[in-house]
Structure formats: C-alpha cells, structure tokens
Amino acid sequence: MSIFDKISAGLARTRERLGEQLNVILDRAPALDEDFWDDLEETLIAADFGAPATLDIIDQLQDSAQRLALPDGRAVLARLAETIAGMFASAADDPFAQPRACVLFVGINGSGKTTTVGKLARAGVEEGRRVLLGSADTFRAAAIEQLDVWAGRAGVEVIKRERGADPAAVSFEVIERAEATGADLVLIDTAGRLHSSDDLMRELEKVVKVTRRRAEQVLDAAGGPAPLLVRTVLVIDATTGQNGLAQAREFDARLDLDGVIITKLDGTAKGGIAVAISHELGIPVLRIGVGEQIDDLRRFDPLGFAQALIG
Amino acid sequence: MFDNLSNRLQDVFGDLRGKGRLTEADIDAAMREIRLALLEADVNFKVVKAFVARAKEQALASDVLESLTPAQNVVRIVLEQLTELLGSDAVKLKLSSRIPNVIMLVGLQGSGKTTAAAKLAFRLKNAGHQPLLAACDVYRPAAADQLESLGGDIDVRVFRGDGAHPVQIARDAVREAIDSLRDIVIIDTAGRLHVDEEMMAEAAAIKEAVQPEQIFMVVDAMTGQDVVTVVQAFEQRVDFDGVIMSKMDGDARGGGALSIREMTGKPIVFTSEGEKPSSLEEFHPDRMAKRILGMGDMVSLIEKAQTLAESELEEEEAARLARAELTFDDFLMINRQVRKLGGIGSLLKALPGGEAALAGGQVDEKALDRMVVIINSMTHAERAKPSLLNGSRRARIAAGAGVEVFAVNQLVKQFEETRKMMKKMGMLEAQPAAKRPRKGKKGKRNRRRSLPQIPGAGKLGAGGLGSGLGGSMSAADLRKLGDMLK
Ligand SMILES: Nc1nc2c(ncn2[C@@H]2O[C@H](COP(=O)(O)OP(=O)(O)OP(=O)(O)O)[C@@H](O)[C@H]2O)c(=O)[nH]1
Ligand SMILES: [Mg+2]
Numbered sequence: 001m002s003i004f005d006k007i008s009a010g011l012a013r014t015r016e017r018l019g020e021q022l023n024v025i026l027d028r029a030p031a032l033d034e035d036f037w038d039d040l041e042e043t044l045i046a047a048d049f050g051a052p053a054t055l056d057i058i059d060q061l062q063d064s065a066q067r068l069a070l071p072d073g074r075a076v077l078a079r080l081a082e083t084i085a086g087m088f089a090s091a092a093d094d095p096f097a098q099p100r101a102c103v104l105f106v107g108i109n110g111s112g113k114t115t116t117v118g119k120l121a122r123a124g125v126e127e128g129r130r131v132l133l134g135s136a137d138t139f140r141a142a143a144i145e146q147l148d149v150w151a152g153r154a155g156v157e158v159i160k161r162e163r164g165a166d167p168a169a170v171s172f173e174v175i176e177r178a179e180a181t182g183a184d185l186v187l188i189d190t191a192g193r194l195h196s197s198d199d200l201m202r203e204l205e206k207v208v209k210v211t212r213r214r215a216e217q218v219l220d221a222a223g224g225p226a227p228l229l230v231r232t233v234l235v236i237d238a239t240t241g242q243n244g245l246a247q248a249r250e251f252d253a254r255l256d257l258d259g260v261i262i263t264k265l266d267g268t269a270k271g272g273i274a275v276a277i278s279h280e281l282g283i284p285v286l287r288i289g290v291g292e293q294i295d296d297l298r299r300f301d302p303l304g305f306a307q308a309l310i311g
Numbered sequence: 312m313f314d315n316l317s318n319r320l321q322d323v324f325g326d327l328r329g330k331g332r333l334t335e336a337d338i339d340a341a342m343r344e345i346r347l348a349l350l351e352a353d354v355n356f357k358v359v360k361a362f363v364a365r366a367k368e369q370a371l372a373s374d375v376l377e378s379l380t381p382a383q384n385v386v387r388i389v390l391e392q393l394t395e396l397l398g399s400d401a402v403k404l405k406l407s408s409r410i411p412n413v414i415m416l417v418g419l420q421g422s423g424k425t426t427a428a429a430k431l432a433f434r435l436k437n438a439g440h441q442p443l444l445a446a447c448d449v450y451r452p453a454a455a456d457q458l459e460s461l462g463g464d465i466d467v468r469v470f471r472g473d474g475a476h477p478v479q480i481a482r483d484a485v486r487e488a489i490d491s492l493r494d495i496v497i498i499d500t501a502g503r504l505h506v507d508e509e510m511m512a513e514a515a516a517i518k519e520a521v522q523p524e525q526i527f528m529v530v531d532a533m534t535g536q537d538v539v540t541v542v543q544a545f546e547q548r549v550d551f552d553g554v555i556m557s558k559m560d561g562d563a564r565g566g567g568a569l570s571i572r573e574m575t576g577k578p579i580v581f582t583s584e585g586e587k588p589s590s591l592e593e594f595h596p597d598r599m600a601k602r603i604l605g606m607g608d609m610v611s612l613i614e615k616a617q618t619l620a621e622s623e624l625e626e627e628e629a630a631r632l633a634r635a636e637l638t639f640d641d642f643l644m645i646n647r648q649v650r651k652l653g654g655i656g657s658l659l660k661a662l663p664g665g666e667a668a669l670a671g672g673q674v675d676e677k678a679l680d681r682m683v684v685i686i687n688s689m690t691h692a693e694r695a696k697p698s699l700l701n702g703s704r705r706a707r708i709a710a711g712a713g714v715e716v717f718a719v720n721q722l723v724k725q726f727e728e729t730r731k732m733m734k735k736m737g738m739l740e741a742q743p744a745a746k747r748p749r750k751g752k753k754g755k756r757n758r759r760r761s762l763p764q765i766p767g768a769g770k771l772g773a774g775g776l777g778s779g780l781g782g783s784m785s786a787a788d789l790r791k792l793g794d795m796l797k
Binding site: 047051145196241244269273 | 347350351352353355356419420421422423450451452453454456457458459460461464504505506531532533534535536537538540541558560561562563564566567
C-alpha cells in the first residue's frame with residue numbers, strides 16, 4: 001500500500017477540489033504563459049499557502065521550467081508536489097516514538113488539542129505503551145470532564161485536579177504519577193489560548209518549565225535515573241489562515257516547539273498554512289487529524305500530503 | 312510580517328516625489344500592495360481581485376494622481392470602500408413578538424459557539440430578557456457540561472436533555488421556556504463540517520422544528536480562504552441571518568468578514584473578543600476595515616486602556632503620578648498595567664509605526680522582567696524614596712537580584728529620566744489655558760487618572776510611542792482620542 005492510500009481517505013475531498021482546479025488550468029492553458037502562472041498562484045493562495053510561500057514555490061518552478069526547458073504546464077505541475085513536499089521541515093525524531101516521553105499539547109482555543117490527545121492515547125495503547133494523560137486545562141468549563149471521557153475511550157488513566165487549579169502544579173503531579181506507575185508516554189492537555197495573550201503565554205511557559213524540571217528527575221522502580229523527554233506540540237486547525245504563522249511563531253518563541261499537528265483535514269480546507277509554518281520556522285508536521293473519532297489520526301508524510309493536496 | 316499598509320504605500324509613492332505627475336503604473340504598484348495586504352488578512356482571493364479592480368478605478372477617477380499626498384488618498388479610498396462593503400451601518404439583533412423567541416447558533420467545530428451562546432444570553436439578560444440556554448451538542452464529550460457551567464456563571468438556566476436527539480432537545484427547550492415564562496431560547500448546536508451530509512441535515516431539522524427568529528453562524532476570525540466554501544454551504548443548507556465573528560481578541564486581521572459579506576451578503580452582527588461573558592461587541596465596519604488593512608486597532612486599544620485606567624488606578628496613585636512624584640512601586644504597577652494590555656509588543660503594534668519599530672527589534676520585552684527583579688530586591692523605604700539609593704545599597708540590591716551593579720544604575724537612571732519627563736509634562740499642564748487650549752473644566756484635572764508612562768519605550772524613535780499613548784493621558788483624554796478615531 002502506498003503512503004498515498006494511507007492518507008487519501010481523509011484528504012479525498014481536498015484532493016478532488018484542488019485537482020479539479022488544476023485540471024482546469026491544464027485544459028485551458030498548457031502553455032507556460034502568464035495566465036498559467038497566475039492561475040497556479042491563485043490555486044496556491046486559495047489553499048492558504050500565503051503570498052510569501054506561494055511566490056517562493058512559483059519562483060522555484062519557474063526556475064526549473066527554464067533550467068530544464070520544460071515544454072508545458074503539465075510538466076511543471078508534475079514537479080509541483082515535490083516542490084511543496086520539499087518545503088516541509090523533516091522530523092528528526094518523532095516525539096511519540098521516543099521510548100520515554102512527555103508531550104504537552106498547546107494551541108489556540110478550539111483547535112483540537114483535547115481530541116488529539118484522546119486519539120494519540122489510543123494509538124499509544126495499541127502500540128503497547130504505558131500511557132498516562134494529564135489535564136492541565138483547569139480553565140475552560142468542562143475541559144476536565146471532556147478529557148476524562150477520552151481517557152475512558154482509550155482505556156488509560158488521567159490525572160486531574162479541580163477547575164481553577166494551577167496548571168503547572170497539575171503537570172508536576174502528572175509526572176510524579178508517571179514515575180510511580182512507570183508510564184512511558186505522558187500526554188498533557190493544556191487550555192486553549194491566544195498567542196497574543198501575554199499572561200496566558202507566560203503561564204504556559206511556566207507549565208513547560210516545571211514539567212521539564214520534574215521530568216528530568218524521574219527515577220525508575222529500581223531508583224535509577226529514567227528521565228522523560230519533554231516535547232511541545234502545537235495543534236492547529238486546517239481552516240486557519242495566515243494568522244496561523246503568527247501563532248506558530250509566538251508559541252515557538254515561547255516554548256521551542258518540537259512539532260505541529262494539523263486537525264480537521266476532513267473538511268475542504270487544505271491546510272496550506274502548514275507549509276508556511278513548517279518552512280519558515282523549521283518545525284516538522286507530526287500527525288494529521290481527519291475526523292472526530294478516536295482513530296481519525298494519520299501519520300504525516302510530506303510527499304503524500306502534497307500529492308493528495310494537488311491530486 | 313507585513314508592515315502597516317500606509318507605510319508601504321508611502322514607500323511605493325515615496326520614490327516618485329519630484330517626478331511630478333504620477334502615472335497609472337504607479338497606481339498599479341500601489342494596488343499590488345493593497346492586494347498583498349488583503350491576502351495577508353485572509354480575504355478570499357476572488358474577492359480581493361474584484362475589490363482591487365474597483366479600488367483602482369476609483370483611484371483613477373478621483374484626483375489621486377494629482378494630489379500631493381497620494382499614499383494617504385489611496386488609503387482613504389480603500390478604507391472607505393472597504394467600510395462600505397462591510398456594511399455602512401451596524402445591524403442589530405432582531406427579535407419578534409413571539410414568546411419565546413428562538414435564536415440558533417451554527418458553525419464549524421471549535422469556532423466558539425458555546426462561548427458565544429453564553430455571551431449572547433448574558434447580553435440579553437442584561438437587556439431585561441429571561442433567556443434559556445439549550446444544549447443541543449450531544450456529540451462532543453462534556454459539551455453540555457460546558458454550557459451548564461457557563462450558564463451557572465451568568466445565572467442563566469441551561470436546558471439539557473441528556474440522551475435525547477438534538478431535535479427533540481430543541482423542541483423540549485422551547486416548551487420548557489413557555490412553562491417557565493422565559494422569553495428567549497438560545498440553541499447551542501454541535502460543531503459540524505459543511506460537507507457532513509448527515510450533520511447538516513440535522514441542523515436543518517432543528518431549524519425546521521423550532522423555527523428560529525434568528526440564526527447566527529459563528530465564524531472564527533482566524534479562518535483562511537476556505538471561509539467562503541464553508542459559509543456558502545451553511546447558507547444553502549440551513550441559511551442564517553448574520554455572523555458572529557469569534558476570537559477577535561487575537562491579532563488575526565479577520566479578512567473573512569469581507570469575504571462573507573461579498574459572497575453571501577450576510578451581515579456581521581457581533582464580534583466576540585475574549586472569555587469574559589461581557590465580551591460580545593456590536594460590529595463596527597469602520598474598525599474592521601482598518602483592522603483588515605493592518606492599520607492597527609487603535610480604537611479598541613484605547614478603549615482597553617481607558618477601562619484599565621478607570622478601574623485599576625487608585626485615586627491617590629493617580630494624583631501622585633500627576634504630580635510626578637514617581638516611586639519604584641509605581642514602576643511596578645505600571646509594569647503590571649502594560650502586561651494587562653498584552654505587553655509592550657501588542658501595545659506598539661496597535662500604534663502607527665509600531666509594527667516597524669517592533670520589526671526593527673527596538674523593543675525588549677525582557678527588560679520589564681529584569682526591572683521587576685531588581686525592584687523586588689529593594690526595601691520598601693528605598694522604593695518609596697529612591698534618593699536613598701547610595702553605592703552600598705545599590706551593590707546590595709544588585710547582589711540580591713543577581714545582576715551587575717551596572718544594571719541597577721541603569722534602572723535608576725531610567726527612572727530619573729521618566730520622572731523628569733513626567734515633571735515636564737506636569738509643567739505643561741500647569742500652563743495657563745490661553746497658551747495651551749484645553750477643553751473641559753480646569754477643576755477636573757485634580758481628579759484626572761493617568762495612563763502610565765511605558766517603561767522601556769524610551770528607546771523608540773519619534774514615530775513610536777511618543778506620538779501615541781506615551782505621556783500620562785487622563786481617561787478623559789483617552790475617551791476623546793477614542794471618539795476622534797471612531
Ligand atoms: N472534523 C473534525 N473535527 C475535529 C477534529 N479534531 C477535533 N475536532 C473537533 O473540534 C472541536 C474542538 O476540539 P477540542 O479537542 O475540544 O479542541 P481543543 O483545542 O481542546 O479546544 P479548547 O480546549 O476549548 O481550546 C470538537 O468538536 C472536536 O470534535 C478533526 O480532525 N476533524
Ligand atoms: Mg481542550
């Protein structure tokens with residue numbers, strides 16, 4: 001089975017629509033004239049790549065069109081997927097594949113953090129990991145109850161405190177518990193927040209700092225050092241436009257992000273902002289969310305994603 | 312980051328000075344900048360195309376080319392056109408005489424419906440209504456709990472029909488409202504994708520069952536190009552009367568508002584700007600137009616500062632500040648206020664020229680932190696009377712704060728400078744009214760509440776804070792400034 005097939009289910013609609021558009025371009029303007037490039041530009045803009053990334057891609061394609069004396073639009077489009085794929089930062093180490101890891105999920109309100117934690121908990125269990133969840137969203141109404149339901153679905157333990165508790169203290173407790181139970185994959189849900197809220201971003205910095213410090217000191221049952229690797233992952237909604245870049249930039253500046261997860265790719269949004277984020281900030285895309293069910297999560301493959309995107 | 316549009320147009324036209332007459336090609340160059348600004352704001356590319364074509368026509372038809380300030384004129388034309396498209400006058404919530412009125416909220420997952428529902432209830436309750444919230448999201452775990460908790464905070468009853476079908480819950484909620492004499496039912500529905508046939512049919516069925524007076528679609532201000540597809544699908548399947556733009560407290564430009572207006576003709580009715588129940592605002596097309604063009608939302612920032620100035624500053628403190636008797640404790644308080652406004656960065660971004668200053672890296676947010684640490688190492692006496700700070704005291708403070716004595720000296724110097732500056736301003740204030748015309752009564756000045764000086768901002772050039780919120784402005788000054796900008 002090709003990588004293509006794996007993600008194509010979730011991306012079917014996206015592919016269809018963008019593919020249609022590109023076919024229109026092909027039918028109408030196979031020649032490499034100005035119209036062709038204009039149409040290509042529009043197609044990429046419509047997919048939320050943003051003007052800078054779009055111009056970047058077009059530059060690269062125009063360059064190779066000239067260098068390789070490509071005959072027509074078809075030949076240029078054949079290189080499009082590769083060009084897009086080449087813009088993604090590659091994931092040197094998948095946080096979820098580390099033997100001992102604690103991952104904190106951060107992002108804007110409603111981006112899909114809690115749901116993603118639930119999905120990853122299930123995936124971890126299926127891989128035989130000892131998973132522990134932590135609810136550091138002590139702010140939003142019923143956030144704790146929501147994660148609780150996901151923990152139940154995935155069949156894992158969740159550490160929670162009352163609403164209004166200090167999220168850093170909850171995270172600390174989560175690591176203590178992981179040490180006591182020997183959990184090796186700890187997933188911590190945090191409250192949604194706008195990157196432009198200084199207070200809330202500071203709070204998050206503290207949560208990560210406290211988690212890191214405690215995770216470094218974790219001991220195994222025999223009393224030997226068994227630190228948990230702490231990673232931070234930004235969860236971003238595929239419908240997000242150009243503000244996504246500002247979000248990623250700020251979260252990265254504060255927390256030094258290790259990866260991005262794009263959710264809601266089962267809609268018609270193409271998630272082109274992920275290209276801009278990954279390219280500009282050098283942050284790899286780790287997973288994609290393609291639905292609301294517990295198994296609606298896929299691994300991310302740049303070429304497969306790009307191909308699926310353009311059909 | 313893109314710079315403020317006016318600055319960019321200034322650049323475009325700047326080179327042309329002395330060339331005499333501008334040409335159509337110059338206007339084209341300006342239009343390219345406008346196109347980029349609109350795309351950066353997530354306005355749909357089709358809408359951008361049409362808009363730019365019209366703006367160009369207008370610019371050519373008017374005397375922009377002849378004018379001495381072409382950049383300002385182009386901005387004015389674009390702003391006017393944008394404001395008009397966004398809806399020249401504000402659209403209000405329409406209620407009928409039926410009891411109960413039904414208001415239904417729809418939208419994508421995570422767009423902010425539940426929060427908006429509670430805010431709407433809060434608003435209506437304050438307007439003398441007795442709303443009932445209905446929890447019709449039966450899919451997302453704990454969604455009904457969330458609504459119930461929000462309802463509890465604002466003391467509005469929440470109807471939940473655990474286990475029942477959403478259509479049934481909606482119906483029962485209306486009946487419950489009749490029985491308990493409530494005049495408005497607000498229906499919170501599950502987030503759904505516009506391509507999810509089954510879920511869209513469900514929304515249509517709820518509508519059919521309870522015949523809402525108003526249906527609002529809640530749209531995230533950060534939504535990208537896809538907003539058009541989504542909104543059109545909702546329009547076709549359930550139709551709606553207006554839009555609530557959510558997460559407007561972020562820094563997204565919110566160009567989707569323009570796309571929605573252009574493609575569906577639906578008005579934006581409210582903007583939702585935060586987690587507080589009171590943060591549902593009526594929509595202001597003119598502010599939105601400025602925001603989309605990246606011209607900084609001066610007005611809301613000033614309003615924010617106004618509220619803070621009024622609620623946070625104690626009379627005494629304000630009076631002391633006005634007399635320029637600054638202490639280090641004031642410095643700390645000022646620091647807290649700057650933070651409440653979102654840090655120096657967000658303050659600057661909202662001011663003309665601020666983005667440029669930020670991009671130039673002239674602002675050091677961490678400077679504030681360092682300051683706080685140093686001040687915390689001072690005794691209360693030292694904070695209140697900075698003249699006590701001799702060499703040995705400074706050395707002790709430096710050791711306590713874990714910094715070089717140099718840093719303490721610098722802070723003290725900065726402090727003295729600020730104090731001097733405030734004194735100077737105080738003197739200006741004291742001049743006779745004839746020399747410095749000032750509206751309002753003199754006596755009021757004693758009660759003035761100051762907006763604090765912003766520490767660390769001294770590094771900025773003349774185009775920065777000096778021309779904006781710097782200095783100590785009274786709440787009344789702010790209000791005036793706010794009104795002017797409206
Ligand atoms: N269609 C679709 N919906 C999703 C996906 N991921 C999450 N959602 C939905 O998006 C909504 C918000 O998801 P949450 O997981 O609660 O988001 P969150 O980031 O935890 O939200 P806050 O904690 O409120 O900031 C829910 O209705 C989810 O079911 C996805 O991949 N596809
Ligand atoms: Mg959550």
